[in-house]
Amino acid sequence: MLIIMKTDAIESQIDTVVQRVEDMGLRAHLSKGEERTIIGAIGDGRPVMKDQFLYMPGVDRIVPITRPFKLASREFSPQDSVFPLDGVDIGGQGIVIIAGPCAVENRAQLLETAHAVKEAGAHALRGGAYKPRTSPYSFQGLGEEGLQILAEARAETGLPVITEVMTPEQVPLVCQYADVMQIGARNMQNYSLLHSVGESQHPALLKRGMMATIEELLMSAEYILSHGNRRVMLCERGIRTFENTTRNTTDINAIPVLKSMTHLPVILDPSHATGNWEFVTAIARAAIAAGADGLIVEVHPSPELALSDGGQSLKPERFVEMIAQVSAIAQAIGRCVAPSKAGLSTGCVHV
Ligand code: PEP
Numbered sequence: 001m002l003i004i005m006k007t008d009a010i011e012s013q014i015d016t017v018v019q020r021v022e023d024m025g026l027r028a029h030l031s032k033g034e035e036r037t038i039i040g041a042i043g044d045g046r047p048v049m050k051d052q053f054l055y056m057p058g059v060d061r062i063v064p065i066t067r068p069f070k071l072a073s074r075e076f077s078p079q080d081s082v083f084p085l086d087g088v089d090i091g092g093q094g095i096v097i098i099a100g101p102c103a104v105e106n107r108a109q110l111l112e113t114a115h116a117v118k119e120a121g122a123h124a125l126r127g128g129a130y131k132p133r134t135s136p137y138s139f140q141g142l143g144e145e146g147l148q149i150l151a152e153a154r155a156e157t158g159l160p161v162i163t164e165v166m167t168p169e170q171v172p173l174v175c176q177y178a179d180v181m182q183i184g185a186r187n188m189q190n191y192s193l194l195h196s197v198g199e200s201q202h203p204a205l206l207k208r209g210m211m212a213t214i215e216e217l218l219m220s221a222e223y224i225l226s227h228g229n230r231r232v233m234l235c236e237r238g239i240r241t242f243e244n245t246t247r248n249t250t251d252i253n254a255i256p257v258l259k260s261m262t263h264l265p266v267i268l269d270p271s272h273a274t275g276n277w278e279f280v281t282a283i284a285r286a287a288i289a290a291g292a293d294g295l296i297v298e299v300h301p302s303p304e305l306a307l308s309d310g311g312q313s314l315k316p317e318r319f320v321e322m323i324a325q326v327s328a329i330a331q332a333i334g335r336c337v338a339p340s341k342a343g344l345s346t347g348c349v350h351v
């Protein structure tokens, strides 16, 4: 339930409403907008008498939230959530591009890739230090050494970094190095990890599980948001279907559907969604046409030597082409690729 305060409600009236919400055993989430304050009263599903709030001083009206996810819903926050990442707005009019290798393999590989993606116009660098691999015998990532290499690439290029965190125990360490913590598809319903990432108050990128519904993705986002951590972006990365020509099936529907259901930024990962570099650019274009706020793309200077996901990684020159094509699509729908540190942007066309 949302308690919408009057535009002229005073602080003490807001405090009294919050107190009553808490006295009823509910959680109060305050959202102070430019015009008015909205108090989200989050309970355990038991019915709450809305009249108990309706006649309190300063209260304008009560709006029930019908979705099982509350804080993630558009009802809770009709405006798109936008948060800055090192000067670039995530979820704003500009499309944000995150790129880099699947895994940090060594210093030279990461630094070369970091410079290449920066020159091409990427806004953030990706690279896994802790890798969730299907086989325990596959490369598992460099761990903390990988995080240190990411920090070096960040210092050299100025690009913020995003890297996966796999366990609650890793959260404090990964927070020290990463600008955004990635929760991978396999961990989308790792609830203790979601709680830890929420508690950290650190920006998060939450990937959709390969067999998760859109609603389950939003319920997982709700775990992070329930700790007051509002800097969450969602990522569609393809789901499992009967189709086995590609690694996954891009659920392109998920983009406009998510945008209608939630205020959170939505990005797409065309690399894992297709599993084949030949199709990455086409699906990147489709994502932007469908309304995605950004892309996370695997790029490797020598994909044939990659320790993971080489087959779906773009070479830097192909990544340059991808950005050019994505920019054209963005402009066609009144958006743009956000200005980058490389100074590449065609500028947003305001509609
Ligand atoms: C990755 O980003 O390299 C990754 C493992 O992705 P996902 O969790 O979507 O499989």
Ligand code: MN
Pocket: 102, 103, 272, 298, 308, 309
């Ligand atoms: Mn990968």
